[in-house]
Amino acid sequence: MEDLHYIFTKQKKVLFFLLALCVLGWAFTPYASIFAGIGLGAFFGTYNFWILVRRMDKFDRSVSEGRKASSLGTALRFGSGVAAVAIAMSLPEHFHLISTVIGLMLPYIFLVIERIVHLAKQH
Template sequence: MLDLHQIFSMQKKALFFLFALCALGWGFTPYQSIFLGIGLGAFFGTYNFWILVRRMDKFDSSISEGKRVVSLGSALRFGSGVAAVAIAITLPQYFHLVSTVIGLMIPYVFLVIGAIVYSVKNK
């Protein structure tokens, strides 16, 4: 199985393509707020996944050293999700709220798709 750092690096590559698609959609379609919302949500979703990767490293090192187990940062990730939604609510002329929430879930969708592709390749 791939480790979390490899998954995160693959996700970063996929998300750069998503950001490019959002930029093109923002520039060439009348749905600018939807594409900005998806981009904002994907940015905060990627930040949340980065926090998870970093905290999992600390968790693994704490377990291997026999130290007290630290938190996995759920409150920080929840807070950044709330921040993304707060930005979308505060600036509705720029960011579409529903697309921002969908964008928050995109890194996790990429995670599931990556796991499926990996399992199909190695069967």
């Protein structure tokens, strides 16, 4: 489980860098709504990943103590994704919908890339 916390710590660092790039893109390019959508989606995507890490901790403790394991918070993460899309749809002049959806998936894309790099370093 410490490995998941390490990955989440790296994800937060990447998120702050990505959000800084989104702010620069929002301020200095004509694609402000696209960068705002990516930032919004990445924020909610990282929140979803944080929920997953917390629920995995609870799940791991429950299994190790022999108790019944609780859910992994799928409904909460799904609701968070719906909230991000609802914000983008209700404010289309500020947030681009497709870039918001892409931003929602960025933490998971970073997770896959990080695992590929980790496996490549081991071999």
